[in-house]
Amino acid sequence: MNDQLQHIMDLDDKYYLGVFGKRSPVSFTHGNGIYLYDTDNKSYMDMIGGIAVNALGHSHPKLTQAIADQAQKLIHCSNYYYIEAQSLLAEKLVNLSFADKVFFCNSGAEANEAALKLARGYFYHKGSPRTKIVSALKSFHGRTMATISATGQDKFRTPFGPTVPGFTYVPFNDIAALKAEVDETTCAVILEPIQGESGVFPADKAYFQAARELCDATGALLIVDEIQTGIGRTGSLFAHEQLGVTPDILTSAKGLAGGVPIGAMLTTDEVATGFHIGDHGSTFGGNPLACRASLTVLEVICEEHLLENVNSVGIYLKNALEELMITTPLISEVRGMGLLIGIGFNSPIAAEVKALCLENGLLVGSIGADTIRLAPPLILTISEAQLFVSTFSRLIKTIQ
Numbered sequence: 001m002n003d004q005l006q007h008i009m010d011l012d013d014k015y016y017l018g019v020f021g022k023r024s025p026v027s028f029t030h031g032n033g034i035y036l037y038d039t040d041n042k043s044y045m046d047m048i049g050g051i052a053v054n055a056l057g058h059s060h061p062k063l064t065q066a067i068a069d070q071a072q073k074l075i076h077c078s079n080y081y082y083i084e085a086q087s088l089l090a091e092k093l094v095n096l097s098f099a100d101k102v103f104f105c106n107s108g109a110e111a112n113e114a115a116l117k118l119a120r121g122y123f124y125h126k127g128s129p130r131t132k133i134v135s136a137l138k139s140f141h142g143r144t145m146a147t148i149s150a151t152g153q154d155k156f157r158t159p160f161g162p163t164v165p166g167f168t169y170v171p172f173n174d175i176a177a178l179k180a181e182v183d184e185t186t187c188a189v190i191l192e193p194i195q196g197e198s199g200v201f202p203a204d205k206a207y208f209q210a211a212r213e214l215c216d217a218t219g220a221l222l223i224v225d226e227i228q229t230g231i232g233r234t235g236s237l238f239a240h241e242q243l244g245v246t247p248d249i250l251t252s253a254k255g256l257a258g259g260v261p262i263g264a265m266l267t268t269d270e271v272a273t274g275f276h277i278g279d280h281g282s283t284f285g286g287n288p289l290a291c292r293a294s295l296t297v298l299e300v301i302c303e304e305h306l307l308e309n310v311n312s313v314g315i316y317l318k319n320a321l322e323e324l325m326i327t328t329p330l331i332s333e334v335r336g337m338g339l340l341i342g343i344g345f346n347s348p349i350a351a352e353v354k355a356l357c358l359e360n361g362l363l364v365g366s367i368g369a370d371t372i373r374l375a376p377p378l379i380l381t382i383s384e385a386q387l388f389v390s391t392f393s394r395l396i397k398t399i400q
């Protein structure tokens, strides 16, 4: 380990509130395309993309240029004033989706916080308050008080109770359980198209369609959390498009500005009535820098045909990993859509696999004890994916 890395690790140990535990023993100084470089200038193929954030990879010339240009002109000025990039980004997201209106914030949790508040505000301002919100077990919606309350995993809530009242949880992909819980008193149902944080578990199309029908029948709102699955990750701009379901509220973040912090909540004109003036806001949300970065990400996704790329490279990657599964008894399942892929093991080796990958210049994520997650930049090429699969295959075969 070099002195620079040792110094960074010592500082982190001493001063950073260690919520992330022992991090991987590496620190990156720069990146290019799908590669990151550490303090020894060793290169790593980035197959986790900042946890589904670096949509355009690292140092994409158009994105860095747009950010540098905007930073020289105006980073922030507050929402007291009209912001051109914010208006243009809102227009673009509306044109690309079901939505009529967009609210901007700075993270996924904040986007969900806005969505949950909007849903309750909608019924309150209509004069028929509803507060019950149904979410799925094993879901993940963020770390704020309302979003841990929406998250269907006890471990995120237990130390921080009492949580926000009004949330109930049902097993994911279980239509009968959803039917039993959603009725005329339900304010909203919140679901992820793929449960990314609990192991990359995709929703069934029939489940999402049943959720939409139930919401229509009872008047409840359908909130689709696309913080991880949105912005091209699954091969369409938003994953719900492939599930044949239109949400009432959609949340986005992660890849939306390619690494500059941003969150967005999209909704219809009707549901937008749930926020009156002063009901919600954000100091940083939708500032010129973040919005300019996001506009550039959306432009590049279109110019470089990245949705098509995600589809073809995603299919290649999934097929190649499924083939590897046939000859590798350790792998029990390959799950996911597009460039969001979970590799399930039949024993608790995920941390070992992740460390071995790191040592050999591959960055992957681990979830729990038995899943590796891949969420590489959307610019990943077939030949880069081939190189990943051949290296990963070689490494996995060294584990007993």
Ligand SMILES: Cc1ncc(COP(=O)(O)O)c(C=O)c1O
Residues within 6 Å of the ligand: 107, 108, 109, 110, 112, 140, 141, 142, 143, 192, 196, 197, 225, 226, 227, 228, 253, 254
């Ligand atoms: C589906 C989903 N919702 C919400 C969040 C929270 O986003 P953030 O960490 O930006 O607050 C995440 C983060 O992993 C997520 O995957």
